[in-house]
Amino acid sequence: MEFIVAKYNYWIVIVLLMIGLYAMIAKNNLIKKLIGMCIFQTAVILFYVSTAAKSGGATIPIIEHGHGHEAAAHAAHEAAHHAAHAVHAIDYVNPLPHVLMLTAIVVAVSTTGVALALIMSIYKRYGTVEEDEILEQIK
Amino acid sequence: MKILGLLVAVLTGCMLLYCAGDFPDWADPNSPASLHVSPHYIEKTMEETAVPNMVTAVLADYRGFDTMFETGVIFTAGVTVIILLRRFRRKDEADVQGDSDSRKGPPDDIIIQTICRFMAPFMQLFALYVLCFGHHSPGGGFQGGVIFGASFILLGVAYDLKTILRRIGARVSALLANTGLLVYSGIGALCILLGANFLDYSILSLILPATGDIMARSHGILGVEIGVFLGVSASMISIYLDLSSHGQLDEGL
Amino acid sequence: MIWQFDLLLLTFVVICAIAAITVKDLLSAAMIMGAYSFFMCLLWAEMGSVDVAFTEATVGAGVSTIFFVAAAYRTSRRSKD
Amino acid sequence: MSSAQFPILLVAVPLLSAFILNIAGWFNKKYCLPVVIVALVGSVYASFGTLFTVLEQGTIRYRLGAWLPPMGIEYVVDHLNGLVLCIVSSVGLITAIYSKRSVEQELPERIPQFYTLYILLVTGLLGITVTGDAFNLYVLLEIAALTAYALLAVGEDRAVLSSFHYVIMGTIGACFYLLGVGFLYIKTGSLNMIDLHGLLPGLFGSNVIVVGFAMIMIGVWVKMAFFPLHGWLPNAYTYAPSATSCLVAPLMTKVSVYVMIRIMFSVFSPEFTFEVLACRHIIVWLAVAAIIAGSLLALAQTDFKKMLTYVVVAEVGYMAGGVWLANTAAITGAILHILNDALMTLCLFMTVGIIVYKTRGHQFENLKGLYRTMPFTMTAFTVGVLSMMGVPPTCGFFSKWYLILGAIRAEHWVFMGALLFSSLVNAVLFFRIIEIGYFEPFTDHHAHGDDHQPEPIDEGPLSMVVPLWIVAAALVIVGMYTSGIVTKVIQFAVPEAIV
Numbered sequence: 001m002e003f004i005v006a007k008y009n010y011w012i013v014i015v016l017l018m019i020g021l022y023a024m025i026a027k028n029n030l031i032k033k034l035i036g037m038c039i040f041q042t043a044v045i046l047f048y049v050s051t052a053a054k055s056g057g058a059t060i061p062i063i064e065h066g067h068g069h070e071a072a073a074h075a076a077h078e079a080a081h082h083a084a085h086a087v088h089a090i091d092y093v094n095p096l097p098h099v100l101m102l103t104a105i106v107v108a109v110s111t112t113g114v115a116l117a118l119i120m121s122i123y124k125r126y127g128t129v130e131e132d133e134i135l136e137q138i139k
Numbered sequence: 140m141k142i143l144g145l146l147v148a149v150l151t152g153c154m155l156l157y158c159a160g161d162f163p164d165w166a167d168p169n170s171p172a173s174l175h176v177s178p179h180y181i182e183k184t185m186e187e188t189a190v191p192n193m194v195t196a197v198l199a200d201y202r203g204f205d206t207m208f209e210t211g212v213i214f215t216a217g218v219t220v221i222i223l224l225r226r227f228r229r230k231d232e233a234d235v236q237g238d239s240d241s242r243k244g245p246p247d248d249i250i251i252q253t254i255c256r257f258m259a260p261f262m263q264l265f266a267l268y269v270l271c272f273g274h275h276s277p278g279g280g281f282q283g284g285v286i287f288g289a290s291f292i293l294l295g296v297a298y299d300l301k302t303i304l305r306r307i308g309a310r311v312s313a314l315l316a317n318t319g320l321l322v323y324s325g326i327g328a329l330c331i332l333l334g335a336n337f338l339d340y341s342i343l344s345l346i347l348p349a350t351g352d353i354m355a356r357s358h359g360i361l362g363v364e365i366g367v368f369l370g371v372s373a374s375m376i377s378i379y380l381d382l383s384s385h386g387q388l389d390e391g392l
Numbered sequence: 393m394i395w396q397f398d399l400l401l402l403t404f405v406v407i408c409a410i411a412a413i414t415v416k417d418l419l420s421a422a423m424i425m426g427a428y429s430f431f432m433c434l435l436w437a438e439m440g441s442v443d444v445a446f447t448e449a450t451v452g453a454g455v456s457t458i459f460f461v462a463a464a465y466r467t468s469r470r471s472k473d
Numbered sequence: 474m475s476s477a478q479f480p481i482l483l484v485a486v487p488l489l490s491a492f493i494l495n496i497a498g499w500f501n502k503k504y505c506l507p508v509v510i511v512a513l514v515g516s517v518y519a520s521f522g523t524l525f526t527v528l529e530q531g532t533i534r535y536r537l538g539a540w541l542p543p544m545g546i547e548y549v550v551d552h553l554n555g556l557v558l559c560i561v562s563s564v565g566l567i568t569a570i571y572s573k574r575s576v577e578q579e580l581p582e583r584i585p586q587f588y589t590l591y592i593l594l595v596t597g598l599l600g601i602t603v604t605g606d607a608f609n610l611y612v613l614l615e616i617a618a619l620t621a622y623a624l625l626a627v628g629e630d631r632a633v634l635s636s637f638h639y640v641i642m643g644t645i646g647a648c649f650y651l652l653g654v655g656f657l658y659i660k661t662g663s664l665n666m667i668d669l670h671g672l673l674p675g676l677f678g679s680n681v682i683v684v685g686f687a688m689i690m691i692g693v694w695v696k697m698a699f700f701p702l703h704g705w706l707p708n709a710y711t712y713a714p715s716a717t718s719c720l721v722a723p724l725m726t727k728v729s730v731y732v733m734i735r736i737m738f739s740v741f742s743p744e745f746t747f748e749v750l751a752c753r754h755i756i757v758w759l760a761v762a763a764i765i766a767g768s769l770l771a772l773a774q775t776d777f778k779k780m781l782t783y784v785v786v787a788e789v790g791y792m793a794g795g796v797w798l799a800n801t802a803a804i805t806g807a808i809l810h811i812l813n814d815a816l817m818t819l820c821l822f823m824t825v826g827i828i829v830y831k832t833r834g835h836q837f838e839n840l841k842g843l844y845r846t847m848p849f850t851m852t853a854f855t856v857g858v859l860s861m862m863g864v865p866p867t868c869g870f871f872s873k874w875y876l877i878l879g880a881i882r883a884e885h886w887v888f889m890g891a892l893l894f895s896s897l898v899n900a901v902l903f904f905r906i907i908e909i910g911y912f913e914p915f916t917d918h919h920a921h922g923d924d925h926q927p928e929p930i931d932e933g934p935l936s937m938v939v940p941l942w943i944v945a946a947a948l949v950i951v952g953m954y955t956s957g958i959v960t961k962v963i964q965f966a967v968p969e970a971i972v
Contacts, residue, residue, distance in 0.1 A: 006164040012402045014159060016409055017652075018152040023413045024641055026144025029471035031418050031463060035425055037644050038456065039409050042432055044648050044655070045444070046405075051659045053166040053439045054173055060442045061193040062277070063185055087185060089178035090168055093440035095193040096177050097658075099202055100608055101444045102194075102281060103209040104651065106371075107615045109451050110216035113378045114622055115640045116463040117223045120385055121626070121633045123467040130472050134634060158684035162659060166439075175662025175672075176543050194443040204537045204546045208600065208612045211488065212619060215593055218495070218586050219623035223633075227582035277442040285450040292458055310499055317492045324489050337481040339539040375455055383462040 009050040016043035030119050030129045034112060041108040045101045052097035054090075061095040063087060188356040190274045198279065199360040203338045206363070207323050210280075210370045214320050217374035221313070224386035247298075255297035262290035270368045274357065280367025287368065288375030300384055303376065312377040319369025326362050394438075401435045418469050422460035429453040476526060480535040480548045480603055482519045483558065487512045487596040491589050498585020505588040506573055512592060513566040516599065520562040524555035528961060534605070542605075543668045549605035549739075553808065553966035556958075557602045557731045560815050564723050565595040571823060571940040572716030575830050579714045580627060587624070591720065594620035598728050607654045607740065608664045610732065611647065614696065618643045621725060624717040625709050635708035642705040646695030649688045656685030657740075666740050673741060677749050686750070689736055697729035699793055700763030703786045707770075711779040711835075715826035718778070722785055723819040727811045730792045734808070737796065743970040747799045756797040757888055763790025764891040768898035778825050778835040780902060781818075784861070787895055788814045794888050795876045803879020804967045805959060810872035812958070813860070816951060817869055820857035820944045824850055827933035827941065840906060842915025846930045849938050851910055853945035858903040860948045863896050868952035875959075 004011070020043055023036025119129055126134045163170035180197050190196040198206050266287035273279030295303040307315075327338040335342035340359025341352040350358060408428035415421050429452030437445035490512035497504035527533055527550055535548040550558070569591070580587055597617030604610050622643070626636035658664060660681050661672040676682050691702075698706040706726075710718050737746045747753055767787025774780040792814070795807030825835055827850045832839040844851045860867035863874075873892060880889035915930075932938065951958070 007159065007162055008399065008402070009165045010159050010162055012406060014152055014155045015406055017155065018148040019406075019409050019413065021151060021645070022144045022148035024144075024645065025147055026141040027413070028140075028473045029418070030637065031460070031467070032413065032421070032471055032473070033641060035412050035421055035460075037641065038425060039412070039428070040648055041644070042429070042448075042452070044651050045448075046432065046435070047652065048655050048658075049436050049439055049441050049444055050165060051170070051172050051655065052441060054168045055166040056168050058168065058440060060277070060440050061181070062275070062442075063191040063193070087182050089173070089181040092181045092193070094173040094177040095180050095197050096664075097172075098194045098441045098444050099197045099205070100664075101441070102198060102447055103205055103608075103612055105444070105447050105451055106209050106281060107212050107612070109456050110212045110619060111615075111640065111644055112456050113216045113382070113459055114219045114223075114619060115637065116382060116459050117220045118622070118626055118633055118637045118640060119463060120382070120466050121223055122637060124385070125630060125633055129467050138631065138634075154684055154687065158656070158680045161679050161681045170659070171662040172659050173662070176664075177662070179544055192443075200538060201540055201545050202608075205606075205609055205612055207488075208609070208616055211593065211596075212612070212616055214492075215590065215616060215619045215623070218589050218593075219619065222583050222586035222590065222623055223626055277446050279443070282443075282446045282450050285447075285455060289450065289454050292455070296458070313499060314496060317496045320492045321489070321496075324485065324492070328485060328489060331478055331481070331485075336535070336539045337478075337485060337537055339537075341539070379455075379458065379462070382459055383466070385466055 009053075010047070013043050013047040013050065016040075016046065019043075028131045030122065030131065031116075034115050034119070037115070038108065038112060041104065041111070045104050045108075048097040048101050048104070052094040054093050056090070058091055058093045061092050061098065063092075187353065188360065189353045190357050190360060192274055192276065192279075194277075195273045195279045195360065195364070199363045200338075200340065200356055203327075203360075203363060206367065207327065207338070210320060210323060210367050213371055213374045214316055217313070217316055217377045220378045220381045221309075224381045225309075226386040252297050255293050259290045259294055262293070263287055266290065266368075266372075270364060271361075273364050274361070280364035281371055283364075284368040284371030285375060287372040288379070291376050292379045295379065295383065300380065303380065307373075307376055309377065309380055312373045312380065315373035316370050316377065319366045319371070319373060322366030322369065323363055326359060326366070397438060398435070401431055401438065404431045405435060416471055416473075418464040418471050419461065421471075422457055422464060425460060426453050426457035429456070476522055477535075479519045479523045479526065480533060480550050481537070483516055483523065483562070483603060484596055484600045486515045486519070487592050487599070491592045491596065494592065495585060495589045498589065502584045505585050506569070509569050509588050509592050510566070513562060513569055513595065516595070517559075517562040517566050520555075520558040520599075523550050524559055524962075527552060527555040542665050543663050546604070546606040546609050547665065548603050549667065550603055551966070552962050553734065554602045554731065556808070556962050556966065557728065557811060558599060560812055561595065561598045561602060561724055561728065564815055564819055565598075565720065567819070567940045567944060568716065568720045568823075571719060571826070571937055573936055574934050575716045575826050575937065576714070578830060579716070583627065587627070587716075590620045590623050591716075594624065594720065598724055601728055602731060605666050606664055607657070607666055607669065611651050611654060614647055614650065614732075617725070617728075618647060618696075621721055624721065625713040628713040628717065630712070631708065632712035635705070635712055639705040639709045642695055642702070646692045646702075648692075649695070650692030653685045653688030653690075653692060656681050656688065660685075666735070669740050670742065673745070677745050683750065686741060686746075690733070693729055693733045693736065694793075697726050697733065697789055697793070698786055699789055700759055700766060700786070703763070703767075703789070706786060707779055707782040710782040710785070711776060715822070715829045719819060719822045719826055722782070722822050723815040726785060726789050727792075727815050730789065730796070730807070730811055733793070734796055734804075738968045743799070743968050747971075753797055753799060757794050757885055760790045760794025760797065761887055761891040763787065763793065764895045768895040768902075771902055772898060775837055776835060777828070777837060777840060777906065778822075781821050781825065784821075784899070784902070785818060788818070791872075791876060791892070791895075794891075795879060798879050798883045798885060798888065799971060800879050800882050801967050801971055802875050802882055804971065805963050806872050806875025806877075806879050808963050808966055809868075809875055809955065809959065812951065813868040813872045813948075816944060816948050817857055817860045820853065820941065820948060821861070823937070823941045823944060824854040824857065827937050830937065831930050831933060837906075837909055840909045841913040842910070843930075844907075844910045846915060847932050850933050850941060853938075853941045855907065856945040856948055858907065860952070861903060862900045866952055867948045868955060869948075871952060871955040 020040030269278035270283030340356040344355035412424040433449040494508040532551040600613035771783035860869035863870040
């Protein structure tokens with residue numbers, strides 16, 4: 001049981017990946033395929049973000065007492081001042097996956113936009129967005 | 140087709156389950172991912188770039204090259220929607236009427252329109268706040284750009300496409316997207332002209348008045364975020380313009 | 393990192409994903425996708441990644457739902473499966 | 474602009490020119506192509522400069538933003554991707570010059586957007602080739618894929634549907650690649666390829682790394698159109714505009730083969746990919762299936778362009794089989810085949826482009842009697858055919874020679890048999906074309922539907938035939954200098970650990 005509870009985030013990621021993959025391949029309506037693609041991409045993003053989480057009171061990756069520009073202007077003094085309360089990696093969440101996932105979200109939206117433009121051209125050309133009706137017209 | 144989809148999904152699922160047991164426990168502080176590279180980011184960001192928000196620092200400075208191409212991706216989506224849907228010649232056949240019965244759309248509701256008209260300026264102000272305070276609070280170029288674009292899309296949905304076209308035409312949004320990207324890669328190229336590597340902002344201290352190397356990085360990040368802001372907001376608007384009117388830019392939803 | 397809240401959000405996310413796939417009307421599928429993105433954004437904010445949650449809220453829940461609605465208007469609202 | 478900046482100028486110059494070109498395009502269509510050509514000339518100059526620097530000093534490592542490698546992103550250029558860089562930029566330049574007339578005929582109003590996407594695709598491919606960071610490779614794969622979806626979708630009537638299938642398959646591939654990199658990240662904590670190469674040997678036992686490798690491979694195979702996952706390629710490339718297929722057919726699959734080689738040898742190590750994973754033979758059998766299926770399906774086509782797309786699928790089987798045979802001769806053959814096949818495919822698709830420009834169709838009956846009406850185009854086409862069949866003076870022979878040598882040394886007789894069988898089938902395929910071109914009487918079958926008076930079919934325009942002749946000459950010259958290329962460049966590209 002502990003084996004399941006310790007990693008429950010990853011089981012949900014795998015379930016979402018399977019849902020997305022099934023929808024992308026098996027669904028007949030093109031917009032439904034696209035919804036499956038969105039779910040598939042968000043599941044990958046959820047996987048990355050859950051690698052970044054840290055338990056044990058880790059706060060969001062923004063240094064609180066970095067009091068604005070006026071303090072950081074005289075950098076030399078600043079370094080000495082900062083040595084007083086140095087930043088420890090343990091009490092901040094890992095920022096790297098967040099950066100990667102900002103990229104992945106924007107890529108997901110762009111692919112959705114392009115795929116929707118394609119669907120609208122398909123609708124204009126074939127008059128339907130159902131895969132089987134289109135394949136009939138082609139034959 | 141359904142069985143094939145089910146088979147592929149279950150097969151990949153089993154492959155992932157087979158290895159999921161070997162993942163480090165979720166959210167344990169000493170998993171390899173949070174011990175190798177990220178401690179450097181957490182401890183050194185404040186000293187090296189004077190930006191409290193680590194994510195913005197890593198996004199625009201340590202891995203700034205990724206973000207340039209990512210803005211390139213959203214720009215490509217904008218150009219793709221233009222090349223696919225935009226109707227250049229007027230003699231194209233009439234637009235194919237979507238068969239959804241709500242073709243005429245709901246009657247213009249006065250309440251929605253007035254509320255949207257009040258909200259739009261505050262959304263744009265908030266977008267600029269999110270852009271400028273990306274250093275200290277969550278947010279930055281992307282989020283600000285999308286909110287800025289969304290304020291115009293809100294007007295387009297509440298009224299009709301003409302309101303957006305009066306404020307930002309198709310040509311202006313395309314040129315804005317280009318200038319945003321040119322700002323971003325221009326700053327990178329400027330660093331080469333000044334003699335450092337691509338996207339190395341510390342060299343900007345030569346031209347920025349009274350800024351040390353560290354503060355030059357912070358200003359470099361802000362400049363790059365402005366480029367991202369323009370690029371993303373203009374691309375979002377141009378994608379919406381074409382998607383909702385199928386390229387004719389007449390009446391939207 | 394309250395794991396009960398986390399578990400609750402995860403179940404909501406999976407329910408929204410299955411609902412978005414099975415529902416027949418495309419406009420409601422777009423709305424459920426908006427709800428799905430919003431639950432994802434809550435999940436990430438709860439996991440400590442505020443920037444990603446902010447982006448997902450604006451980009452995922454906001455703009456891509458509007459794109460889906462615009463596409464559903466321009467093509468057909470009913471889907472056979 | 475010292476030569477130390479060459480690795481970044483390769484990518485930055487076309488990227489900047491894409492945006493300048495788009496702004497210029499909004500004001501006047503004619504400014505677009507000159508900007509593209511100037512940018513690609515700069516890119517070709519930078520890529521050859523980088524290759525010569527690599528030949529002198531060995532691997533170059535360029536740090537972006539002057540951060541130490543695991544923190545920031547870095548560019549790594551060694552012998553392998555120096556060679557691929559030169560191929561990508563020169564094919565991009567030749568196709569840009571070639572595409573002027575055919576784009577004006579097929580996409581008259583969309584020229585600025587077309588060239589913006591064209592140069593962004595070349596930038597994406599150059600970036601994929603030169604990057605040393607696993608996640609940056611994903612972002613650039615996405616840029617190359619997104620521009621390819623758009624460029625393929627503006628073709629003939631069925632292009633939109635086949636491009637949509639390509640979007641679905643391409644996104645599945647890209648997300649599998651991203652998930653695989655995520656698996657490596659969760660176990661090692663780093664994204665830099667050289668850093669990963671250092672960290673991974675200790676972890677080869679854990680099945681997360683094995684499944685991560687499998688996920689990355691599936692993602693790259695989808696992009697490569699490797700046999701079971703090639704469904705999207707034939708329709709996507711057939712109905713695309715001829716200028717797009719001249720750029721996409723020679724480059725997209727070859728750059729994905731380069732990515733597979735880079736991940737197998739520079740991220741994971743050769744002994745992991747060949748010894749730890751015992752799946753070497755299965756993949757060579759898949760390559761055999763790719764070669765045989767590609768060749769037989771090509772035989773069954775009546776559309777000239779679709780036949781060529783199935784030949785591309787078969788060629789991918791050559792390269793993948795060569796790499797997974799795991800001996801020096803086969804891997805040298807595979808890398809040499811990346812160069813040769815890019816040139817051969819470019820020559821054939823350019824001929825198709827000229828035929829489509831003149832006769833507006835790429836079916837077999839459009840080819841009737843073309844040897845008399847278009848002598849120069851068809852002679853260059855014949856050089857391409859000879860190279861595809863593997864006739865000595867041209868370069869196709871030498872890469873097949875190395876591949877067959879590697880198959881013999883690995884005692885994989887079936888792979889050798891498949892190579893010989895597919896050369897035979899290529900001969901049958903292309904002699905059928907030559908026979909139609911020479912002996913069938915020329916019938917003015919086309920242009921019955923056109924409103925204007927059907928102009929007589931004569932030689933293709935100079936701006937299309939001269940690049941074709943340059944490529945045909947390059948086929949022979951590269952064939953002559955194969956020994957020089959192999960000893961100076963490819964010899965160092967093959968990892969030493971391989972026997």
